[in-house]
Amino acid sequence: MSHGPLQGVKVISCSTAQAGTVPYMLMADLGADVIKIEAPKGGDPSRRMTVLPGKGSTFFETNNRGVKSVTLNLKDPEGRAILHKLVAEADIFGQNFRPGAAEKNGFGWEELRKINPKLVYVSISGYGTKGPNGHLPGTDSMAQALGGIAEAYSQPGHPMRTGIASVADESTAMLAFGGALAALHHARTTGVGQKIELSLLGSLVRLLGWTFTTTMWRDKNPVTGQARVTGTAERPGISASFNDKDGKPLVFQLTGPEDWKDAMTACGFLERLEAKGADLKLGRGGIREIEFYVQTQQLILGGRQPQLRMRRTIDALKALNAAGHVDDETAAFMEQAYADLRALEHRVQMIADEQTHRLPENDGERKRVAALFGYDNLRAFDGTVGKLLKGVNVRYGELFKGEEPLSSRFGSLIFTGVDDDPETLRTLARMGFSTPERISQTIRGWHHGRIAATRTERGRELFTRLAPRLLEAAQATGSADVAFNRFADFFERLTTGVQIQSLFLAQPKLFELVVEVMAFAPQLAATLARRPAALDALLDLTFFAPFEAPEIAVSIIIEDGGEGSAYAVPVADRVLRAFFELTGRRKRGMVLREGMDPMRIDQSILADTAAFPEPGHSGWVAPVAQD
Secondary structure (H helix, E strand, O other): OOOOOOOOOEEEEEOOOOOOOHHHHHHHHOOOEEEEEEOOOOOOHHHHOOEOOOOOEHHHHHHOOOOEEEEOOOOOHHHHHHHHHHHHOOOEEEEOOOOOHHHHOOOOHHHHHHHOOOOEEEEEEOOOOOOOOOOOOOOHHHHHHHHOHHHHOOEOOEOOOOOOOOHHHHHHHHHHHHHHHHHHHHHHHHOOOOEEEEEHHHHHHHHHOHHHHHHHHHOOOOOOOOEEEEEOOOOEEEEEEEEOOOOOEEEEEEOOHHHHHHHHHHHOOHHHHHHOOOEOOOOOOOHHHHHHHHHHHHHHHOOOOHHHOOOOHHHHHHHHHHOOOOOHHHHHHHHHHHHHHHHHHHHHHHHHOOOOOEOOOOHHHHHHHHHHOOOOOHHHHHHHHHHHHHHHHHHHHHHOOOOOOOEEOOEEOOOOOOOOOHHHHHHHHHOOOOOHHHHHHHHHHHHOOOOHHHOOHHHHHHHHHHHHHHHHHHHHOOOHHHHHHHHHHHHOOOOOOHHHHHHHHHOHHHHHHHHHHHHHOHHHHHHHHHOHHHHHHHOOOOOOOOOOOOHHHHHHHHHOOOOOHHHHHHHHHHHHHHHHHHHOOOOOOOOOOOOOOOOOOOOOOOOOOOOOOOOOOOOOOOOOOOO
């Protein structure tokens, strides 16, 4: 091409084969002027490779597109002189002779850089110049074998397999192309050329990439065959290519458990897979979700509609349907699903002869359950169970559609049932709570209206939305247990909860601030627990603003033994902060410092210390007394 980003760049190539020619072909594609030096009497040997009848060489034509050719005998002084003249005006020079051959024939790096100090010199070899095989010629297939690619392509029973694509040649060519352009930028910036050395073997190390790193770290070869197996048992990954049941090519790549669900759903396997080992009571779409589905609506609606206060799940479901809160189709499905799941649970327990709620993972044992349930085909049984669990889970999720999510980035958070939800307990543990069962029981009690703040229907609705935010805010403090416990002391002493919860939901930053105070200001937290109305002080934007220590406080501290204002001012500042933390009040006359964000808390100041002398000072300021 006559134009392009490399227009004006001059390239001289004394290269053959593929790795030595493709970099310069790519440069020609981008507008560079590339001249290829070929030997007399036949030129580049690749002109005679893969010649099809009536056509030229596919190999040569593919790898030398856009390149001009000149024949020179570089063993002859006259030929070398012509080469040197071309190099003197070139930007890039490339060769892929066996190490030492270029130096022997007068066009090595040291000689050409004397002719052109700005020259970028690209040298490609089989195995590098310094290793035990540096003196040997290299080919693509040899590099594939030594570099691990032939083993990576292997199949069971065939330890090595050379790929059809020339991956060693092409990888080296790409790296040479990028390296040469980087060196060209350096030469034009500094006026100094560079030598770029590459090898076929070294390029395959880069091509294997993270697979090579994983192999070294594990000290174990990767699994080879029709599929590429990666990851760990906890986070498996696979890439595979094969024909599907209709004989059509199917290729998929999964990198973690998040992708498996989508892939198995698309392939139609998910429902059958979920039946294996499914927890019929506590798992997704299980008995407990039907119970939660009913209980949640009872908690929200039962305060004003006594007819919904049924003890049995099915009776309550029918009452919700009769009152128009659950449509006929959903009510019928959930009632039948509840009966089916209970029946399945009983059959599993009959076979296992123990109190278990899980379907067996073993196909043979699951066939026995299927037979008791009226199925002689395990695949059909698994599909039915999978659809049943999915149907329950979908309808359960629709109950909260458009509402505050009952989960966090750590996992599920469900507190509406009578018993602890196992997945919720695991989520609480991941969030850093040391006693998940106690946290769950506390929040579940709040959900059931056992405190004034959630005694009304509206209070419970608001708390359903606030609960995940509370747990996330407590986790964010780094002291989840402390923050939650102190907030609980405050929350359980409220005489009403609608206004304060509405405020917290409308002002999430304020809510996070309050929870943060609970974690890092124990005295203020205790004050709020005793006197919840003191929260009004925190709503004053100036509450946490920095202030100047009044002169009287400074003078008192100096008189008590402090050594000057440099010591007294910060100590007075700390004394006053502790005082106002305890009292929850601001003192008139305090001056805000410019540029400070009053909504930010200095956690070191809110720590449970009043004021102590700096090291080396004899003065002492007594901590403020606690109530």
